[in-house]
Amino acid sequence: LASGKDLDALREQLTPHIRKDLRRVAAKQERTGITSWDVGTLSRAIAVGQATGYPALVEYGNAVALRVLDSKTEQKVAMIRGQSRLLALTSPSPVVNIAKNLDLKAKLTLSTGPYTDGAALIDDCYLAALDELVTRCGGPVWDEASFTSLREKARPEAYDLAESTVHAAVKTLQALGEISLDGSEAGEDVRVQLSWLIYPGFIRDAGVGGMRRIPLYLEAARRRMTMATTADVYAVQDLEARFHDRTAELSMLAKLDPGVQHARWSLEELRLSMFAQNLKTAFPVSIKRVTALIDALAAGRGEFS
Numbered sequence: 001l002a003s004g005k006d007l008d009a010l011r012e013q014l015t016p017h018i019r020k021d022l023r024r025v026a027a028k029q030e031r032t033g034i035t036s037w038d039v040g041t042l043s044r045a046i047a048v049g050q051a052t053g054y055p056a057l058v059e060y061g062n063a064v065a066l067r068v069l070d071s072k073t074e075q076k077v078a079m080i081r082g083q084s085r086l087l088a089l090t091s092p093s094p095v096v097n098i099a100k101n102l103d104l105k106a107k108l109t110l111s112t113g114p115y116t117d118g119a120a121l122i123d124d125c126y127l128a129a130l131d132e133l134v135t136r137c138g139g140p141v142w143d144e145a146s147f148t149s150l151r152e153k154a155r156p157e158a159y160d161l162a163e164s165t166v167h168a169a170v171k172t173l174q175a176l177g178e179i180s181l182d183g184s185e186a187g188e189d190v191r192v193q194l195s196w197l198i199y200p201g202f203i204r205d206a207g208v209g210g211m212r213r214i215p216l217y218l219e220a221a222r223r224r225m226t227m228a229t230t231a232d233v234y235a236v237q238d239l240e241a242r243f244h245d246r247t248a249e250l251s252m253l254a255k256l257d258p259g260v261q262h263a264r265w266s267l268e269e270l271r272l273s274m275f276a277q278n279l280k281t282a283f284p285v286s287i288k289r290v291t292a293l294i295d296a297l298a299a300g301r302g303e304f305s
Contacts, residue, residue, distance in 0.1 A: 029055070034064040035089050041143040042066075057082030058253075063089070074253040079140035084130035087151055087158075094159045095122045098166055106170045113173050114200045122166055124203040125211075129161035130154065132208040161208060168211040169203055175218035185229050189237065190221045193271070197221075205256065210265065213282060217268045220276040232274055235287050239294060240267055246297045263293040 031039075034057065046053050046068065053068035054075035064082045069075050099107070099122055110118040133154040134140060141147050176198060181187045197217060206214060243263060247255055254260065269281040270290050 030066055030068060032060055032063070032065040034066060034086075037086060037144045037147045039066055044142070057086065059085045069253070070251075071254065073257045074251060076140070077253045077256045080131055080134050081127075083134050083140050083147065083150070084127050086147070087130050087134070087154060088127060091151060091155060091158070093123075093126065094162055095119060095126055098122050098126075098159075098163050101163070102166070102170075106167075109170050109173045109177075110166075112177065113169070114198055114202070121169060121203065122162075124201065125165040125169055126158070126162040128165050128204045128206070128208055128211070129158055131204065132161060133157055165203065165208055165211055168208075168215070171215045172198075172211065172218065175215045175222070179218065179222045179225065182225075184225075186225050186227065189229065189233065190224055192240075193221055193224075197268070213265070213268070216272055216276065216279050219279065220272045220274075224271070224275045227275060232287070236267065236270055236274070239270070239287070239290055243267060243294050243297075246294055260297060263290070263297060266290045266293055 039057070042055050042057070044054070046055060053070070054072055056067055056069050056075040056078040057064050058067045058069075058078045059065075059081045062085075064085050067078070069078060099118060102110070107118055110121050113121050115121040115124065134150065136157075137150050137153040139146075139150050141150050176194070179190065179194070181191050181194075197214060203211060247260060247264075250260070266283075266285055267290060269283065269285045270287070272279060273281050273285055
């Protein structure tokens with residue numbers, strides 16, 4: 001079928017051929033429009049010939065789809081998000097009540113975010129809270145009985161966790177409003193930083209824990225505006241470019257793998273250590289440490305956790 005001296009290149013070249021039969025089998029199992037757990041017990045993996053696929057409930061708009069994915073990495077992330085969406089679909093939503101309890105200033109602040117409106121932002125906070133609770137309560141799960149148990153465990157904590165995430169979003173947008181960009185080299189540096197910190201969907205991508213850190217990153221960005229561009233700043237920019245190169249070919253699910261996300265947030269912690277040392281990093285960082293984390297990422301393939 002093919003020959004060569006580069007094993008990775010051969011694997012990539014032959015993957016469509018190897019997975020052809022798997023795709024045919026998967027197509028018979030896959031479904032869309034799922035709004036409750038009606039898929040029985042999911043298999044952890046299915047093998048057809050030399051190919052292995054990983055069934056998962058994948059968030060698909062405002063519902064869930066059953067898909068067969070290419071890796072355990074994608075499966076794990078998809079199952080967490082898919083089950084969060086199912087929890088949201090099968091539980092009372094706290095979005096309206098959370099919005100009612102916000103004061104006018106907070107509501108106005110939320111309206112400055114990158115979401116279509118405040119309700120969409122609060123909904124993203126709710127889903128971020130559910131993502132956290134899926135794992136905290138023992139998920140992801142693989143059958144209906146376990147999902148029912150997961151829902152009962154998550155329900156008592158969902159409102160408070162979603163509300164605290166909304167307050168973190170308010171603090172984040174307030175901190176964002178304190179940054180005044182200009183045409184300087186520092187301004188361009190911060191503009192790029194903000195583009196991958198604040199965007200539609202950033203709350204859920206950051207997660208409950210990440211949302212507590214973003215206001216600190218924004219404070220560091222504000223201070224960066226008054227500082228010169230040093231050799232260390234150029235080193236951070238090079239690391240950011242390397243990270244993007246390493247992850248450019250990953251699927252959106254693979255980019256959310258904890259290993260990839262740890263490397264991504266380490267870059268922000270590194271900026272924090274440079275521009276706002278008094279705020280303290282969440283874990284030890286240095287140019288050398290972060291370089292090692294990024295170099296450990298297999299560009300475009302492989303498992304990360």
